[in-house]
Amino acid sequence: MSKIAGINLKVSSSPHIHSGETTTKIMWTVFFCLLPSGFMSIYIFGLSTLWIILSAILGAVATEWCCCTVQKKALTVSDGSAVLTGLLVAYNVPPQSPLWLAFLGSFVAILFGKIVFGGLGFNIFNPALIGRVFLMASFPVLMTRWPAPLNVDAVTAPTPLAIFKDGFSQNNMLSAGEMINFSYRDLFLGFRGGCIGEACVLALILGAAFLIYKKYISWHTPLSYITTVAVFAWVFAGEGFFNGDFLMHILSGGLIMGAFYMATDYVTGPITKKGQLIFGIGCGIITGIIRLWGGYPEGVSYSILIMNAATPLIDRFVVPKRFGNM
Amino acid sequence: MKAIIFAVASLAGLGLAFGLLLAWASKKFHIEEDPRVVKIKDFLPGANCGACGLAGCASFAEALVENKTELAFCVACSGENKQKIAEVLGISSPDKDTQVKKIAVIACGGGTRCKNKFDYQGLEDCRSAVLYLGGHKECKYACVGQGTCIRVCPFDAIKMQPEGVPKVIGHKCRSCEKCIAVCPRNIIEMIQPKGKNKVYINCSSQDKGAQVMKNCKVGCIACGKCVKACPVKAITIENNLAKIDYAECIGCKKCIDVCPTKVICLI
Amino acid sequence: MLQTFPGGKHIHGFKDFSKDKQIVSLPLPSQVIIPLSQHTGKNSQLIVKQGDKVKTGQKIGESTGFISSCIHSSISGTVSKIAEYNHPVIGRCQSVVVDSDGNDELDSSIKSRQNVESLSNDKLREIVKETGIVGLGGAAFPTHVKLSPPKQIDTLIINGVECEPYLTCDFRLMLEKTKDILRGVLILKKILQTEAVYIGIEEDKPEAIRAMRNKIVQMKLPITVVPLKAKYPQGAEKQLIKAIVDREVPAGKLPLDVGVVVSNVGTVLAVYEAIYDGKPLYERVVTVTGKIVKEPANLRVRVGTKFSELIAYCGGTTQVPAKIIMGGPMMGLAQCSEDVPVIKGTSGILIFSEDELEKKNEQPCIRCGRCIDVCPMNMLPYALSICGENERFERASKYTPFDCMECGACTYVCPAQRRIVEYIRLIKAVLK
Structure with missing residues (x-):
């Protein structure tokens, strides 16, 4: 048979072209979209924030590298998922916390959140949230010490949600505006107590808008999540019904970061758009319940983890209608 | 102190209660196994x-x-x-020791010694490999060497040879025929050799001799030397391929010596 | 808002290589290799023997059943050999090798007809069958079967979508043979006795839409040109029906079950030529294209011409080819050599160099859901790929693998570069 210059041609299955989209590209894009929020935090809470972020990323990458080497698997560090997990863990610890805290959080996130399940694609729970929940359970004091914004010496500035909750539970019948000294503008720009990443809502939304524009995340989960929290807060959070300060609930705490960057995680969320809507509503309801009546001021991480567990169930029952099946 | 006693007592009480429940359940739902x-x-x-x-x-x-x-x-x-x-x-054994064991053999020794038509870049599964232009070997009877039979063998009895074709390890084979079910080329067959020396034809090509020579260094070219060499007339040529009648074969290995392309092998 | 179907994905067209190249006829080949299997259904029955003299258009293979087709010699000359030969789809196939005598003498049965209007529908179907016309879009389904529906058809759709990247042969035909195509459409309309006739063309081919519309107005025909969103796989039969008349063909059923017949523009032209000129299907237009092809072209080629002759006519390649594909890049078949004949279903020859090939690095599924978004059949490709990877074929059958038409959209978008189509093909092969 005649061959071109004696070389065997390659035969593989169609399609013979590819969109060029890769897991690596997606992970690094999400990473860069998260960076503005980090820069804002460095500005608001001081340079020590940068070291926390770096130590968390180092922890994640080192853990992943060690695990791949021990398991004799191909190195997956460069796919960016470990770096992203590290960054998200850093965004979930308070500013001014010791460097080892973030490092340990990342270690747990990668090892117990990802590697033990078989690596990227096989984990059930969001690794970064596993890291955060581990830290919350093990070091509750360190994890709830909030420095005041723009004033690194004052170490005890409670988060808006905590103020709101305490004020409410003491039956202090003050309106939200009077009770909290934060304006919506401060909340929006990030001048308030809180974890590193969740501070600046504006930066988070800008990054998320880019991701949605690039279709790296879909709007379904964040929209249904935030809307549900807002409705829940409006109905139940005020005196009586239907006069809760829902804007405060949206802008404070980790809701924006959770809704756009954690609940939208491909691996641990539902795969269909309809499933994502259900997932978001479930997250919203659980967040609302924890925030208003639970033991913690914040419920985003637990609500997402609980809904992660429900993901296989949602995927099983929410499937698209097959073409030609009337 | 009171709290500790209360905690210990309540835990112990719970433990006892659940233990009793389990004990009762195991009695109640016990299934008699023969x-x-x-x-x-x-x-x-x-x-x-x-x-x-x-x-x-x-x-x-x-x-x-x-x-x-x-x-x-x-x-x-x-x-x-x-x-x-x-x-x-309490029954008599169906097959005493007289019954001869059946062994699967993969009747192709091609691998790297059989020419490739093209560079196959698909899944590592034989059933997938044959879907593209009928497989990447010049010989249409050749093993495509993706090792599906190796993966399905429950007894670990098939090993990939350095030449790129799998081979059954005779004493490990337990005749379950799972490999036969998955082979897309249908080149795995069960043989029942009686003697100590178990010979088989390691080729499935029904092409004419000249075509086989062009495609493969170790194919049966139907030259008929083995037919002449066999003292018990157990070998015949059918469809350009030598065939051993295992009812006759005595395992004398004479055919192996005369085969010019070394197609006849021992298990 | 342009009409389209749910799912799918816009893919860059790469049509600029050949879209402005006029169709030219390839010089007569000195030898043709005509496989006896060029269509869906049973192989044709050989009716010539070695040494026979044949003329261009002479029947050399008789159809062997209802779903089968005739095959004709594409040149005049001598049957020099009847043997197994390379085949672009099934690898090897019994083929008739004809050596040209250089005269290209037409068979005496080929005569143009004057009295087309007076021919009965049965006679028209008979001509379509005798001239060996099959669908030229790629699947090569015998056209006379489509034209003999067991129940009344109300809609005829002409497929001028050509959604595969790189290919331009249908586009060129729509520009250059507008009138003949429309007259072919009228024949189909007459045979099927349909009321509504649509021509679907993607909006990124405005020249073709304009040409068709102008000619329709000029000829005062009851045909509607429907511009469609440029999205792959818009040209798939079921998706085209959904887009134009909003009917869903049930799983495992045919378009005629919803009262529709779909035909490709190339096929329509072949029907026109068969009816008016009596010309059997022995040549077709093939796009030869690719970044490394020196002079990409749209060639009118005799069936049985070797790929190597087409490539040589296009000036060869600037780099060593690493992959030669028959058809488009999404559903085309990679070939094992240049020494393969053009068959009735060859819409294009696409050549890639080593640098253009995807270096696939398959990773675990990250459940991003892109495959579900693009799947035109609304299946769950990710689930099938995981079942295939783990050889859980029983489980895979729950995900209706046989609905898949292997369009490749899922594999094209997968960021984990999973070989989803291959897994689905494996599942189908095992479950069959």
Whole structure:
């Protein structure tokens, strides 16, 4: 048979072209979209924030590298998922916390959140949230010490949600505006107590808008999540019904970061758009319940983890209608 | 102090209550298992190969006791163990030691010695490889070498050779025929050689000799030398391919010596 | 809002290589290799023997059943050999090798007809069958079967979508043979006795839409040109029906079950030529294209011409080819050599160099859901790929693998570069 210059041609299955989209590209894009929020935090809470972020990323990458080497698997560090997990863990610890805290959080996130399940694609729970929940359970004091914004010496500035909750539970019948000294503008720009990443809502939304524009995340989960929290807060959070300060609930705490960057995680969320809507509503309801009546001021991480567990169930029952099946 | 006592007492109480519940449940829902089933299970190979048509060795053991299947259906069990199972069941062993074991052979030795038509870049699965232009080997009877049979063998009896074709390790084969079911080329066959030297034709090509020579260095070219060399006339040529009649073959190895392309091999 | 179907994905067209190249006829080949299997259905029955003299358009293979087709010699000359030969789809196939005498003498049965209007529908179907016309879009389904529906058809859709990247042969035909195509459409309309006739063309081919519309107005025909969103796989039969008449063909059923017949523009032209000129299907237009092809072209080629002759006519390649594909890049078949004949279903020859090939690095599924978004059949490709990877074929059958038409959209978008189509093909092969 005649061959071109004696070389065997390659035969593989169609399609013979590819969109060029890769897991690596997606992970690094999400990473860069998260960076503005980090820069804002460095500005608001001081340079020590940068070291926390770096130590968390180092922890994640080192853990992943060690695990791949021990398991004799191909190195997956460069796919960016470990770096992203590290960054998200850093965004979930308070500013001014010791460097080892973030490092340990990342270690747990990668090892117990990802590697033990078989690596990227096989984990059930969001690794970064596993890291955060581990830290919350093990070091509750360190994890709830909030420095005041723009004033690194004052170490005890409670988060808006905590103020709101305490004020409410003491039956202090003050309106939200009077009770909290934060304006919506401060909340929006990030001048308030809180974890590193969740501070600046504006930066988070800008990054998320880019991701949605690039279709790296879909709007379904964040929209249904935030809307549900807002409705829940409006109905139940005020005196009586239907006069809760829902804007405060949206802008404070980790809701924006959770809704756009954690609940939208491909691996641990539902795969269909309809499933994502259900997932978001479930997250919203659980967040609302924890925030208003639970033991913690914040419920985003637990609500997402609980809904992660429900993901296989949602995927099983929410499937698209097959073409030609009337 | 009071709190500690309360905690200890309540935990102990709970433990006791659940323990009693479990003890009651195990009595209440106890299922009597035939002791013979347990014994038979010990003698079965435990590979759950499914060649008997049942889900696994455990269900085969149950079916045996309930007389719903026959011992002969198990192809993986050694004669010795079958004897023991027969004793447990109180029946005579279906195949004493006289029955000759069937062995699977992969009748292709091509691999790297058989020319490639193109560079196959698809899935590592033979059933997938044959879908693209009928496989990447020039010879349309050739093993495509993706190792699907190796993966399905429950007894680890098939090994990939350095030449890129798998080979059955005779003494490990338990005749479950799973490899035959997955081979897309249908080049795996069961043979029943009697003698100590188990010979087989390591080629499946029905192409004419000249075509075979062009495609492959180790193909049967139907030259007929083995037919002449065989003292018991056990070899015939059918469709350009030598064939051994195992009822006649005595394992004298004379055919191996005369074969010009070394197609006749020992297991 | 342009009409389209749910799912799918816009893919860059790469049509600029050949879209402005006029169709030219390839010089007569000195030898043709005509496989006896060029269509869906049973192989044709050989009716010539070695040494026979044949003329261009002479029947050399008789159809062997209802779903089968005739095969004709594409040149005049001598049957020099009847043997197994390379085949672009099935690898090897019994083929008739004809050596040209250089005269290209037409068979005496080929005569143009004057009295087309007076021919009965049965006679028209008979001509379509005798001239060996099959669908030229790629699947090569015998056209006379489509034209003999067991029940009344109300809609005829002409497929001018050509959604595969790189290919331009249908586009060129729509520009250059507008009138003949429309007259072919009228024949189909007459045979099927349909009311509504649509021509679907993607909006990124405005020249073709304009040409068709102008000619329709000029000829005062009851045909509607429907511009469609440029999205792959818009040209798939079921998706085209969904887009134009909003009917869903049930799983496992044919378009005629919803009262529709779909035909490709190339096929329509072949029907026109068969009816008016009596010309059997022995040549077709093939796009030869690719970044490394020196002079990409749209060639009118005799069936049985070797790929190597087409490539040589296009000036060869600037780099060593690493992959030669028959058809488009999404559903085309990679070939094992240049020494393969053009068959009735060859819409294009696409050549890639080593640098253009995807270096696939398959990773675990990250459940991003892109495959579900693009799947035109609304299946769950990710689930099938995981079942295939783990050889859980029983489980895979729950995900309706046989609905898949292997369009490749899922594999094209998968960021984990999973070989989803291959897994689905494996599942189908095992479950069959």
